[in-house]
Amino acid sequence: MQEDFRDRSYRMADLVARFIRGTLSAEESVELDAWLEEDPKNREFFEKINDPQWQKRSFEFFDDMDENGAWDAVSVRVEEEKPEPKVSGGKNRKKFYIVATILFALLVIGVGFWTNRKDPVEKSAFGQEIAPGFAHAVLFLSGRKVAVSLDGSEPIEDGVASRNGWVVYASDNRDTGEHKLVVPDKGTYAVVLQDGTKVWLNAGSSLRYPSRFTGPDRVVELVGEGFFAVAKDAAHPFRVLCQGTETEAVGTAFNVNGYRNEVTTTLVEGRVKVGSAMGKTYLSPGQSATFNSRSLPPTAQADTVLATGWKNGNFVFLHTDFQEVMDQLSHWYGVEIDYQKGFRPEGLSFTGELPRNEPISKLLSLMEMTGIASFRVAGNTLSIYTATGDTGR
């Protein structure tokens, strides 16, 4: 029954679209009329579709959509995961049992080595241990993609190389294509752009930028969180676009965090202008501004060490909103956050500092000590309980 209505719906949509375009055949016209007769709601709907106002509004919806940005946001979450081998269904049972027996034998042998190795699926007081992220990313160039990581420093193409966690563009690089550096969850990487600007990207982020800057300004597009040390060039302003917000500078250092539906720019040194359709504001060092689509930007005093700690390899939290802490955790450790019954993150904050290069249990211990919550890790999920809640540990 479900499938019926859907197929029919696709058919009717096709007919209606043809009608609007004026390419409806005589037979199709009869089919459409029959549908209109079936139910007064159908006719009402048809009239709505034929209203120029609907056509204009729906057209604008499609025209305004930032598909590239949306795809970036999704691809960052699904990239870099190896496809799991599909289990073949039901056949070759005998073969299956033979393989299973061999595997079991290997497992028995393997147990002997088990305790001596540092196994990735470790246990901790919280259930499963999760290793911290590490430097790796995927660089998309004209028509191909290259995985980059700490091992190996190699040239990628003329004027572009990967070294020690950095993708480096030579200043005399001549390619003018648009490139994209995608850092998955559990990853981090950095890039020196053709103009000398350095950009550090946090886990679950990506940056679109031209291989070579031409034109009156230098424009890049960010998804997630990045720290920018902009090379000085007063004649060519550097602009970071993120979810409808634009941060502009001529030579300065700042952090842009666009993990959620709001964008926070924190200035470390220099001067920047941050703007969106809602308005704009200028920042001085030590200030930050947060934009979301619903309000004018508030400018706040900010502790720059907090916002930029990640770039230096540390978690730095000072009365940091609990959900923001969870954001950072979820991207760096690649875990999904699952708030358990009764747990209210609103209004909670956490203060603490520790290196990022530690397994997740270290940070969880620190947090549990403050009595803010109880945690449990299973698979890739971090479950959060009230401090007195039963985590089953």
Add this chain to the structure above:
Amino acid sequence: MEELFRSYHTALCYHAYTVTRDRELSADLVQEVFVRFWEHNRHSVIDNPKAWLYRSVHNAALNAVAKRNTYQRAKGRMASEEIDREKTRELILIESETARLLWGSVQELPTQCREVIRLGFVEGLSNREIAERLQLHVSTVKTQKQRGLSMLRKIVTHFGIWFQLCHMVFF
């Protein structure tokens, strides 16, 4: 998955928006659905991806509205519409699909071509104004208009012409 995404993403956002009336929420929602789709597809191949996506988005949108209504009720405000009826659901689907069939390829047109359509259809510029901006002869525009006029309804003349014009000029 990119192809599937590019084909249906906007239509799905439109569908969600029709239910939730919240653009941002709709975009987030659709993003989640695609991620879930990708994960689901890794374990068991999905038979009818299009239907799966529309169904998931619709349900996610309903849940989001229900959550919002519950919250608002708690604050003393009552939910206004009851969207969960099969007929309405069917019509919302048809609306989203129609919009996709009509405007889906707008994103695939070259940037300049899209601008042309925008100028003519949304901003309502005249032939002469368009021809001026595009650096084309008005006669070219007029010829196209004549050819189209006999087949198209008046409202579509605007859109249809530009679409045909674009195809003629750029393809």
